[in-house]
Amino acid sequence: MKKRIAVLGSTGSIGCQTLEVIDRFPDQFEVTGLAAGANLDKLARQVAKYRPRVVSIGRSEDIPAFRAMIPGEVALTAGVDGMVEISVAEETDLVVTSVTGTLGLIPTVEAIKAGKDIALANKETLVAAGELVMALVREKGVRILPVDSEHSAIFQCLDGRKREQISKLILTASGGPFVNKSLEELATVTVQDALRHPNWSMGRKITVDSATLMNKGLEVIEAKWLFGVELDNIEVVTHPQSIIHSMVEFVDGSVIAQMGIPDMRIPIQYALTYPERQVNDFPKLDLLAVRELSFRSPRTGDFPSLSLAFAAGRTGGTMPAVMNAANELAVAMFLEGRIGFTDIPVLVEKVMANHTCKPSPNMQQILQSDSWAREEAKRYAGSSILKKV
Numbered sequence: 001m002k003k004r005i006a007v008l009g010s011t012g013s014i015g016c017q018t019l020e021v022i023d024r025f026p027d028q029f030e031v032t033g034l035a036a037g038a039n040l041d042k043l044a045r046q047v048a049k050y051r052p053r054v055v056s057i058g059r060s061e062d063i064p065a066f067r068a069m070i071p072g073e074v075a076l077t078a079g080v081d082g083m084v085e086i087s088v089a090e091e092t093d094l095v096v097t098s099v100t101g102t103l104g105l106i107p108t109v110e111a112i113k114a115g116k117d118i119a120l121a122n123k124e125t126l127v128a129a130g131e132l133v134m135a136l137v138r139e140k141g142v143r144i145l146p147v148d149s150e151h152s153a154i155f156q157c158l159d160g161r162k163r164e165q166i167s168k169l170i171l172t173a174s175g176g177p178f179v180n181k182s183l184e185e186l187a188t189v190t191v192q193d194a195l196r197h198p199n200w201s202m203g204r205k206i207t208v209d210s211a212t213l214m215n216k217g218l219e220v221i222e223a224k225w226l227f228g229v230e231l232d233n234i235e236v237v238t239h240p241q242s243i244i245h246s247m248v249e250f251v252d253g254s255v256i257a258q259m260g261i262p263d264m265r266i267p268i269q270y271a272l273t274y275p276e277r278q279v280n281d282f283p284k285l286d287l288l289a290v291r292e293l294s295f296r297s298p299r300t301g302d303f304p305s306l307s308l309a310f311a312a313g314r315t316g317g318t319m320p321a322v323m324n325a326a327n328e329l330a331v332a333m334f335l336e337g338r339i340g341f342t343d344i345p346v347l348v349e350k351v352m353a354n355h356t357c358k359p360s361p362n363m364q365q366i367l368q369s370d371s372w373a374r375e376e377a378k379r380y381a382g383s384s385i386l387k388k389v
Contacts, residue, residue: 004093005272006033006052006086008107011042013203014098014121014147014264019046021269024280029272033086035099035107044069054089056082080106087111094272097122098147100205101328102321102370105129109363112136119271121147123218124328128321129366130225144226145271150219151226152267153245153258161250163228170247170255171219172239173298174199174262176211179240183302189341191334199242199262208331209305212344213298217309221320224313231313236306238296243285261285304345312352317359318369319352325373326351338381351376 005022009015015036022029031050036043037058047055047070057066060078067076077085080103087095087107095111096119097104104122109129111118113136120126126133137144146152150171158166177196178186194211195204202210209215220234242262249255260266261283269280300307305327312323330344339347351373358365 002028002030003272004030004032004091005096006035006089006092006094007031007096007098008035008083008087008104009037009097009099009121010034010046011036011039012098012100013206014268015096017265018096018098018119018268018272019050021265021272024269025273025278028278032092033089035083035086037099040066040069047071047074053091054086056086083107084110087116088114092116094119094145096147096271097125100124100203102128102325102367105366106363109133109136112140112142115140115142117143117145119145119147119268120151121268123148123215123222124324126222126225127218127324128370129361129363130221130320131316131360132363132366134225143274145274146226147264147267147271148219148222149262149264149267150246151223152270154223154227154248156258156270157246157248157256158227165250166227166229166248167233167251167253168249169223169227169229169234170249171216171223171234171236172242172244172246172295173213173216173236174210174242175238175240175298176207176213178211179238183342186302187340187342191337194334194341198240200264202264204335205328205331208334208344209327211341212305212331213300213303214305214309214327214345214348216298217306217312218324220306220309221313231310236298238298239294241290241293243290243293259285305348308345308348308352315357317357318361318365319355319357321361321366321369322355322357322373323348323352325370326377329374329377333377333381347377347380350380 007015031052033054034052035056054075056077063076084107094117097108098121102124105125108125146155194208197207216236244257244259247255247257312319326348330347333339
C-alpha cells in the first residue's frame with residue numbers, strides 16, 4: 001500500500017525537493033494534499049501533476065482565480081484553516097510540514113491530534129511550543145521524523161539508543177556566507193550577500209538565519225525537545241564543508257557522526273521511507289574529493305543570535321516563541337531593506353528584554369506572545385535604539 005502524504009509549503013525549497021523524492025518512488029507514495037502561499041503558478045503545475053484531493057492556498061480571495069488554473073475535481077481551501085484541513089484528512093498518513101515560521105504551528109498540532117506522523121522541516125513549531133507539542137506527541141503515540149539535516153543526522157546516530165547513553169549532541173554549522181567576515185564587514189553586507197549560501201540551496205528566510213547563526217540557535221532548541229537533551233549538553237561547532245551533519249557523543253566517549261553531501265533530498269527521503277533505506281540516484285560522498293574536514297568554535301561575539309537562542313531556550317516558557325517571532329520580523333525587515341544585517345540580533349534582544357515570560361504556556365499564550373513580539377519588533381524599525389544594545 002502506498003504511503004499517503006500531504007505537503008505543507010509545497011512550492012518552497014523543501015516542499016519542491018520532497019516532491020522530487022516522491023517522484024523517484026511512484027510505487028511507494030501518493031500525494032493527498034498540497035498547501036502553498038502566493039506562488040499559484042507553481043502550485044497549479046504541482047496540482048496538475050499530482051492530482052491531490054485537497055489543495056490550500058494562502059488567501060481565500062484568490063480561490064476563484066486559482067480554480068480556473070486547475071482541474072475542477074480538486075477541492076480548494078485557504079489559509080491556516082486550509083492547512084489544518086489537509087493535515088487532518090483521513091486519507092493522509094504523513095504530513096510534511098515545510099512552511100516557514102510559526103505559520104506551521106497550528107496545522108502541525110492539529111495533525112498530531114489527528115494521529116498523523118509528522119516529517120518536520122519547520123523548526124519554529126518546536127521552538128515556540130516544544131513542551132506542548134512533545135507532550136501531545138507522547139499522548140497520541142505519533143512519530144516526529146526530522147527533515148532538517150542536523151536533526152536527521154542525530155536521529156540516525158541515535159538509532160534507538162537510550163537517552164541515558166547520550167553525553168552530548170554536537171550540531172554542526174556551515175557558518176553561512178559570512179563565516180570569515182569581520183564585524184566591521186558585517187555592518188555593510190547586503191541582502192544579496194546574505195542570500196549567497198556557500199553549500200545549501202534554501203529559502204530566503206532560512207538562508208538569512210544561517211548567515212546570522214539564528215538558524216543554528218533554533219536547531220539547538222528543537223534538538224532539546226526532539227531528543228530530550230538539556231541545552232548544557234548541546235554543543236555547536238562550525239564546520240564549513242557541511243559534510244558531517246551532526247554528531248552524538250556517548251557516555252563512554254564514543255562519538256558517532258552522520259556524513260553525506262549537502263543535499264536535502266537525502267534526509268527528506270529518510271523521513272519519508274523510515275525505517276527503511278531505499279536506493280536512489282543522488283550523488284554520493286567522495287571523501288577523497290573533500291580532502292579536508294575542519295571545525296572551529298562559532299564566533300558568538302560577532303554573531304550573537306546563537307547566544308540569544310541559548311538564552312531563550314534556558315529561560316523557557318514563552319521566551320523562545322518571542323525570540324522566534326521577533327527574529328522572523330527582523331529578517332523580513334532586513335530582506336525589505338528596512339534594517340541592516342547586524343540590526344537583526346539587536347532588535348531580537350530588545351524584544352526579548354521587554355518580555356514578561358510565562359512558564360509552561362498553553363497554545364493561546366504562545367500565540368499571544370508571538371503576536372506581541374511582532375508588534376514590539378515593529379516599534380524598533382528604523383529606530384536609533386538599534387544602533388547599540
